[in-house]
Amino acid sequence: MDVYSKTPTKITQLQSEVESGGMKKTKNKVDLIPKPPEKITLSGHRSPVTFVTFHPRFSYLASCSEDATIKVYDWETGELEKTLKGHTKAVHCIDFDPKGDLIASCSSDLTIKIWDMNDDYNCIKTLYGHDHSVSSIKFYSGGEMIASASRDKAIKLWEISTGFCGHSQWIRSLSISEDNKYLASCSSDQTIKIWDILTGECKNEAKGHEHVIEQVCFLPSTSHTFIKSLCQLKKIEGPLLVSASRDKSIKLFDGLSGQCLYTFNGHDNWVRGVAVQPMGKYLLSVSDDKSLRVWDLESGKCVKHFEAHSHFVTCIAIHPSAPLVATGSVDQKVCVWESR
Numbered sequence: 001m002d003v004y005s006k007t008p009t010k011i012t013q014l015q016s017e018v019e020s021g022g023m024k025k026t027k028n029k030v031d032l033i034p035k036p037p038e039k040i041t042l043s044g045h046r047s048p049v050t051f052v053t054f055h056p057r058f059s060y061l062a063s064c065s066e067d068a069t070i071k072v073y074d075w076e077t078g079e080l081e082k083t084l085k086g087h088t089k090a091v092h093c094i095d096f097d098p099k100g101d102l103i104a105s106c107s108s109d110l111t112i113k114i115w116d117m118n119d120d121y122n123c124i125k126t127l128y129g130h131d132h133s134v135s136s137i138k139f140y141s142g143g144e145m146i147a148s149a150s151r152d153k154a155i156k157l158w159e160i161s162t163g164f165c166g167h168s169q170w171i172r173s174l175s176i177s178e179d180n181k182y183l184a185s186c187s188s189d190q191t192i193k194i195w196d197i198l199t200g201e202c203k204n205e206a207k208g209h210e211h212v213i214e215q216v217c218f219l220p221s222t223s224h225t226f227i228k229s230l231c232q233l234k235k236i237e238g239p240l241l242v243s244a245s246r247d248k249s250i251k252l253f254d255g256l257s258g259q260c261l262y263t264f265n266g267h268d269n270w271v272r273g274v275a276v277q278p279m280g281k282y283l284l285s286v287s288d289d290k291s292l293r294v295w296d297l298e299s300g301k302c303v304k305h306f307e308a309h310s311h312f313v314t315c316i317a318i319h320p321s322a323p324l325v326a327t328g329s330v331d332q333k334v335c336v337w338e339s340r
Contacts, residue, residue, distance in 0.1 A: 032339035033282055033294045034325040036306050042073045042334040044080055048312075049328030051093045054319045057100045061317075061326055063334045064091035070105055072121070075324065075336050084115055086123045093136045097143035104146055106134035112148055112158070129156055136174040140183075140197070147197075149174045149185055155195070173215040177239045182255060184241050186213035192243055194255050206258040211246035214272050218255070222280030226297040227252070231261045242283060244271035250285055250295070264295050266302045273316040275325075286313035286327055292337070308335060 047066035054061055054075075061075040070084035070091055089108035096103055103115040112127040112134055132151035139146055146158040149171035169188035176183055182203070183195045190213060192206040219227070219240040227233065227240060231252075238256030245251070250264040250271055269288035276283050282303075283295040290313060294304035309329035317326045323339035 031281070032277075032323045033304050034284070034292065034337035034339045035304070036308075036337070038308075038335040039324070039338045040075065040078050040336045042071075042075075042078060042080075042336070043332070044071050044083070045069065045332045045334075047090070047332060048330040049314060049332060049334055050091065051315045052317045052326040052328045052334055053094055053096060054317055054322075054324070054326065055096055055100050056098060056320055061334065061336065062094050062096070062103060063326075063328055064094045064105060065332070066090040068107070068109075070094055070103065070115070072103075073334070075326070082121045084121055084123075086113055086126075087111065090133075092134065095137055095139050097139045099143060102139075102143070104137050104139060106137040106148055108133040110134060112137060112146070127158055130154065132170075135170065135172050136185075138174050138176050140176040140180055147174055147176065147183055153187075155183070155185055157197070157200075172213065175216050175218045175241065177218045177255070178221055182218070182239055184216045184218060184239075184255065186216040186243055188212045190245075192216050192241070192253065192258075194239075194241075194258075204256060204258040206241075206243075206253040206255075206260070208251050208253075208260040208263075209243065209245040209247050209249070211270075213243050213245045214270065215244045215274055217242050217274050217276060219252075219276050220278060220280050222278065223276060223297055224280070226281055227261070229298050230300050233261075242274050242276070244274045244285060246270040248287075250274055250283070262300060264300065264302075266293060266305070267291070269312075272312070272314050275316045275318045277318060278320060284316055284318065284325060286316045288312040290329075292316070292325075292327060308337075309333065 045065040052063045059076045062072045064070045068087045072081040087107040091107045094105045106112045114125040116124045130150040134150045136149040148156050151170040186192045190209045194204045224236045248267045252262040267287040271287045273286045285293045292308040296303045309331050311331040315328040325337045
């Protein structure tokens with residue numbers, strides 16, 4: 001599948017800009033952090049925004065909402081590119097494949113949908129199999145496979161017809177390790193499980209939170225130098241991950257041992273989302289206290305915090321190459337913040 005061979009005019013134009021160097025693209029710098037005011041505010045959803053994600057190549061930002069829609073915006077102009085309709089209940093998570101050809105979405109209507117950007121964003125496939133709300137979805141293995149998690153306590157790996165289950169309650173979030181070897185899932189049962197993607201074996205379980213875990217996220221290898229300093233470790237042999245919880249804390253875990261290495265405290269309400277800067281120095285978090293916080297992974301200190309929305313902040317995404325951060329909220333808005 002080639003996203004550029006039969007794409008809409010807008011995408012073709014963006015591809016030309018990328019090739020000519022015309023689209024704004026800033027090299028990552030380790031000390032860049034998001035600062036107010038917001039670069040742009042994107043409106044259009046009629047219910048709380050549940051998830052945001054950046055396109056891997058173009059100046060697109062996608063958001064989904066409890067209003068059952070997915071919206072694709074141009075974050076440079078603020079223009080609404082497309083509204084994707086097809087789900088019949090709240091959409092909880094979306095993900096672009098690594099090439100930016102496809103969008104996957106999951107919903108309380110028990111389905112997973114695949115949308116083709118080549119074909120005017122038409123839904124080209126609907127996947128059935130979960131028995132309850134599908135809460136999280138991720139492309140992996142170069143975009144050839146999809147992992148999904150659900151309130152039915154199951155994780156399913158699509159295209160290889162494999163599913164496995166291990167939590168006692170709703171599975172809320174998934175993350176795939178940098179090397180595609182491990183999958184982490186978190187649950188309302190207050191645990192994190194680390195799975196071997198190839199075998200489906202649960203390698204370990206991490207505990208420590210005292211309430212529902214809203215999100216889990218593997219750290220990039222670029223963060224290991226800073227974590228060594230923070231936790232006084234001589235070496236790091238396996239994956240590291242962070243988790244956001246309703247107990248108002250963020251925890252750092254060793255993925256192979258399940259040991260909690262550090263706890264970040266500071267939020268005054270549920271922590272809904274976490275994301276790690278590509279250069280690995282900063283951890284970003286959002287919360288029902290309406291704030292966005294920036295944590296230095298070398299010192300463990302909160303180095304920046306500000307009110308990001310007028311209501312609970314539900315999700316956060318960091319652009320893979322540009323100095324941008326996006327947040328979504330119960331206030332039905334998506335905000336894009338510039339790091340500087």
